[in-house]
Amino acid sequence: MDTISTPVKKLDHDLKMSGAARYTDDLQIPDMQHGKVLYSSVAKAIIKEIQLPQLPEGYVIIDKNDVPGENFVHIVADDCPVFADGVVTYIGEPILMLVGPDLKKVRELLSQIVVVYEEQTPEIDFRKGETFFYHYEYEKGDWQKAFAEADQVLDETIETGYQEHIYMEVQSMIGMKDPNGKITVAGSLQCPYYVHRALQKALGLGPDKVCVIQAEMGGAFGGKEAYPSILGCQVAVAANKIGKPVKCVLDRRDDITVTSKRHPASMRYQAAIKDRKITAIQADIRYNSGAYITLSPVVLQRGLIGAMGVYTFDALRVEGKAVKTNTVPNGAFRGFGGPQTFFAIEMFMNHIAKAVGEDPLPFKLRYLAKKGDETSTRGRYHFHIPMPEMIEKVDKASGYSQKYQEYKNQSGRYRKGIGLGLAYHGCGFTGSGERDMIKGVVRLHKLANNKVEVLTAGTDMGQGLKTTFVKIVAKTLGIPIEDVIIKNPNTDFVPDSGPTAASRSLMVVGKLLNRAAEKLKEQWEDGEEQEVEEHYVHPEFMIPWDLSVFQGDPYPDYSWSANVVEVEVDTLTGVTRVIGAWGMYDVGTAIDYRIVQGQMQGGFLQGIGYGSIELMDVNSKGQIRNNSLSDYIIPTAMDVPHLQTDIVDHPYEGGPFGGKGAGELPAVGGAQAYISAMESALGTNLYKTPFSQEDTLEFLTKGAK
Amino acid sequence: MVTLRNGYIPETLAEALKIRSENQVVPYAGGTDLMIKAQPSSYLFLNKLSALQKVEQDGDMLHIGPGCNYTMLLNHPAVPKVLKEAMIRIASPATRNRGTIGGNICNASPKADSVLILYASDAELKLSSIAGERIVPIEEFFTGRGKTILREDELLTDIRLPLKGLDDYYYYKVGARRAMAISRVAFVGLLNTENGKISRVAAAFGAISDTVLRFREFEAMLLGKTLAEATALKPAFLAKYQEAIVPIRGRVSAEYRKQVCMNLLADFLNSNGI
Amino acid sequence: MTDTIRFRLNGEETESHSDPSARLLDVLREEFLLTGVKCGCKEGECGACSVIIDGQLANSCMVALGSVSGSDVMTIEGYSKTKRYQKLSEAYAEFSAVQCGFCIPGMVMASEALLSHNPHPTEEEIREGISGNLCRCTGYSAIVSAIKKASENGEGLW
Secondary structure (H helix, E strand, O other): OOOOOOOOOOOOHHHHHOOOOOEHHHOOOOOOEEEEEEEOOOOOEEEEEEEOOOOOOOOEEEOHHHOOOOOOEOOOOOOEOOOOOOEEOOOOOEEEEEEEOOHHHHHHHHHOOEEEEEEOOOOOOOOOOOOEEEEEEEEEOOHHHHHHHOOEEEEEEEEEOOEOOOOOOOOEEEEEEOOOOOEEEEEOOOOHHHHHHHHHHHHOOOHHHEEEEEOEOOOOOOOOOOHHHHHHHHHHHHHHHHOOOEEEEOOHHHHHHHOOOEOOEEEEEEEEEEOOEEEEEEEEEEEEEEOOOOOHHHHHHHHHHOOOOOEOOOOEEEEEEEEEOOOOOOOOOOOOOHHHHHHHHHHHHHHHHHHOOOOHHHHHHOOEOOOOOEOOOOOEOOOOOOHHHHHHHHHHHHOHHHHHHHOOOOOOOEEEEEEEEEEEEEOOOOOOHHHHHHOOEEEEEEOOOOOEEEEOOOOOOOOOHHHHHHHHHHHHHOOOHHHEEEOOOEOOOOOOOOOOOOOOHHHHHHHHHHHHHHHHHHHOOOOOOEEEEEEOOOOOOOOOOEOOOOEOOOOOOEEEEEEEEEEEEEOOOOOEEEEEEEEEEEOEOOOOHHHHHHHHHHHHHHHHHHHOOOOOOEOOOOOEOOOOOOOOOOOOHHHOOOEEEEEEOOOOOOOHHHEOOOOOHHHHOHHHHHHHHHHHHHOOOOOEEOOOHHHHHHHHHHOOO | OEEEOOEEEOOOHHHHHHHHHHOOOEEEOOOOOHHHHOOOOOEEEOOOOHHHOOEEEEOOEEEEOOOOEHHHHHOOOOOOHHHHHHHHOOOOHHHHHHOEHHHHHHOOOOOOHHHHHHHHOOOEEEEEEOOEEEEEEHHHHEEEOOEEOOOOOOEEEEEEEEOOOOOOEEEEEEOOOOOOOOOOEEEEEEEEEEOOEEEEEEEEEEOOOOOOEEOHHHHHHHOOOOHHHHHHHHHHHHHHHHHHOOOOOOOOOHHHHHHHHHHHHHHHHHHOOO | OEOOEEEEEOOEEEEEOOOOOOEHHHHHHHHOOOOOOOOOOOOOOOOOOEEEEOOEEEEHHHOEHHHHOOOEEEOHHHHOOOHHHHHHHHHHHHOOOOOOOOOHHHHHHHHHHHHHHOOOOOHHHHHHHOOOOOOOOOOOHHHHHHHHHHHHHOOOOO
8 A cells, every 4th residue: 555655756856867857057037147156366365456457348246335235144143244244254255256147258257357465364274263153062961970980091082174065056147136026036045935035134124025946956965054044145246236147156176166165174072981882982073164154053053953963862962152263154054063962972982991801782782772761861761762672673783783793803905994973863953943033834725626725935956846845745734646736935935834944844844744635634515626735843852951051851762773885995095995884764744755765875974975085175274275076076876785784664744654864874874884894994093084085095004103 | 190280290200200200390299288388389290190099009009109199008908017006196187097107217307206216116118200219228218307318319219118017116205185186205215126126116206306217226235135134234224214315405305305215215115015 | 251150049040150269158148048058167177057069067167168169969849859859858857856946947958968878877977977067955866866767868869
């Protein structure tokens, strides 16, 4: 029998498969002008002068003086200018946009602009930085006593690097102005209402005078959560000034240089150990925010909440800082602060296990969080945590436990290793955000022909949201999928159901749709046009979250993962191949089994890339040295074996048909599995991601540093 | 011949050489290096010139038309395995379908995967112009990174690859990933013996210096020696390379690339019983 | 002297008057409005702009217009009208192998180029065949499975 999990053909399959889907750069609009942005080439400076070439007719400069509202992009705080105002604070900061009818000419003119800087000393190293955008602390239990009484203290610093999204479609946006002065922005964006609010502020216009439309989106992974607000304001300001449509599509090298990335992190972990048991943990965490706040506080919060990983400890202290540096502002990337701390705690647990003479897995099993446990932030794990079952399954599929023993003493040129990484991902917006800030609204509009249109601000970036939303509504109403209509969101028509982020869309917005459909079903009248609306309701069981003390339930529920990676290392060259990868996941009930599988596999490979080959090279001047796809490399089909993933099915009662967050989870647990495998192959402890060929050979030549 | 508003499409080699001698043109073979920059240029399109796409064996000498793309050569039975192994690791199918061995040579990158093999196998290049032709050893063709002795009126018209003794080879390319990878280090070693004595040693290193590196004076240390004698000389032999290999600094550390060179060189000897 | 480059495009004789040194990618997208050909990098590093030229896969960003004079160029727009495409599309759908879709037109052309030369590829050969086509969404597993399935179901088509 078909269940909600039974796969269907994705609704956007034919359009995308045949090349007929129109992404932003494919849209043809009469009289379209092309914009290119001039970015700062230095990390910190006062702009003394901008020397412009003679501009031919039709070519226009757009800068801060053209911003009719406030020259700030509204994100979390309003600290990031639409165009630089006399100073630049990172390499890649937008200074002005040159707009004109011919793109080649625009490029040529842009290259002739000279900016005279008075350079200042930039702050590049976030490990040393002393300016903090945010600083949080929390604790639980008597950790001081535990450290005072410990018979052993383990103290390590673990670091994670940048990760660049490499969505295949670069950031792209079109701004348009209608004769009544209304501004419309269409483009590749995750969160239409984020852009909508930013446009109001920058343009000084009311909500009815701006409109945001999502075009087909070629991947995002968090990278199109905040940046589209910046680019959106820029094309809107340009269109507003010249009265013609303005398209801006970033070049790949610019996209890598100027857009947000995963925050690099430096994390000092200390463990108090008594009688070979962990009695307390301390974590001091720094995330590199870059030059502006953008999404950093929320990213840091999620990282800190997850600082103890999938484990329950009675005593702990966590402190975290978002450090300001003169580097590109970092932001959302699948996992949203989680991959850093989950990597650190997993490596730390490996090392503690070895320090007390145990293998990692049996050691970790004893600390696994379970239903009813108090969380690190004194919330509660309210629901069943299927980790033991998942670990057993992934162990069986991969042969982890046996191979871990086999790989302990190896010699010869090629050495194998196997590693296990555990992670969770909190579903939904952190803390009380869903209740206090987002307050999501959805609508179902039934037409007279009995077809039902889904109206939300949710965007499909490839994760299959159109298909899963339609499945939820059709199944609830008991009508065929073909009778449910879903389009790309346009803020003139859809209510604000919140951002497409935080693994919230399916669980939170999907549940609203589920309830709306139930309501519509009750009121259903054949042949009548009807509309129902649903508003977010906060789960009553949640222990209220209080950010000021960092306490309570940050999420109603969590998704769980257990990943295993097997590697083979060439000891002559450090070249490492991934020869096996297995993942087991709990995402509640899959709303579509194949879509979930696709999410798990794609995220898993991003996690493996994060641990292995994705190295972003930033020099002491704050310049990204590898801003091309040949230098910042992601895995090809040859770099990965068949990813063997599966799910366990434990419905989450608060989600639609038992579903909960899935999108981000697999990216949280890949790197620790990979680096653990490297530890197994090399027979040592490792402390960072990515761990490159160079690192491997250096270890093999000189030993651990 | 087709004369374009900006560029030329010759139908014969003679036409191509004539255009080359009379005009400022950029020879376009496969385009896979040129088009990265894609500057408006007057191209001499050689990509359909069949005269440059032949592979012919003449005894122990293989004549490879420089216009052959990698896919053609990978499918050709006369092309030696060592060259195929280097070419199959170039970029991806799409690039191998367009990129040519002649372009790989004339682009003069020290990372050129096919050039490494041509160094070790003592290949020669034929350079032609309307005035005549000259044959030069591959090592003399390159004068630096991106620099060659090819004159403005010349085209590379033949690659002469001596086939003898290429079966016993040791090859390894280190890229950052398994496909679409630019060489970080590439190494090829050839070692032949006759009557128990080493008759040929060739060791070439790619992606290390401004050109591919090969040290004939060090190789000579082992010539005429038995394997046992060579084994005794091994420390001195390796020491020469340890001193001579100085990788140019790059994004991948010089220390790493040096260590890989030495590891592979030692393993090459090892695999030959030295 | 001529300013005309003649070639076959998706089965039809055509001509372009663009600069012969222009990227084929730009000519296809801007002059012929074939926007199924995607641009991901313009450096031959992503495969999103893959087309088939004279039966061989090529990155159209790395091809100068003048070099396809007299050639047969096929883009996703032409290929999507074929039976082979239907077979591939069914298989891609069966594995939900299309996520954001941006790499897909290029990936489909790579799939066709692979199967046309090797109708029954092994998994390793499939991975090799699409190794120049980056996909950031899927982890490749579903795409590899789909190509394998198309090859099994496509008896006689390739």
